[in-house]
Amino acid sequence: MTETTKSTTTKEPETVKQAAPKATAAPVQKKNGAPQRGVGGNRGGRRRGGRDQRPKPEDDGFDQKIIDLARVTRVMKGGKRMRFRAAVAVGDHKGKVGFGIAKGADVSMAIGKASRKAKKGVVNVQTFNETIPHEIRHKYKAASVLLKPSGKGRGVKAGGAMRVILELAGIPNVTGKMMGSPNKMNNSKATIEALAALKKKKAKKK
Secondary structure (H helix, E strand, C coil), X not given: XXXXXXXXXXXXXXXXXCCCXXXXXXXXXXXXXXXXXXXXXXXXXXCCCCHHHCCCCCCCCCEEEEEEEEEEEEEECCEEEEEEEEEEEEEXXXXXXXXXXXXXXXXXXXXXXXXXXXXXXXXXXXXXXXXXXXXXXXEECCEEEEEEECCCCCCEECCHXXXXXXXXXXXXXXXXXXXXXXXXXXXXXXXXXXXXXXXXXXXXXX
């Protein structure tokens, strides 16, 4: 009998390619209860410089009007420095009014600083029968103002910066006159001080 020999072929072992492990971000470590900076520069998952997360300023009920806006320059060692000066009046039309002057690198910065300064110096205005209690004359530097009470339905009879101050104060009937310097800022300051000096008038008993 002839023996049949089976030829056997040896197979080489297959090599399995393993995927390289992915780089994982280092966990955020906490030190003394505060999140520390991890991979990528994040702090506790919050985005840096997010302006939308800031609280919006609340409306305080004050209305503001620009009385004067000018560009001013200052001579320095390296040359001239240009800035902006703003004079702003604020009021709630209910007996509160203020005035402020400030400078800034741009117009919006100057107006914002002047508005905040005006709100810090708000004065209360005394009224009687929809007008001021009595006549008053006040002087501030070279500016001089005169305020007189007026009857109902007369309205505000004044001009320039004085009219803006009286309307923001919420006085429906009053007569005013500026006697002196035509400077807007001095007249505004004189009007504010005159309104603050008004004395309360008691109603007569029948």
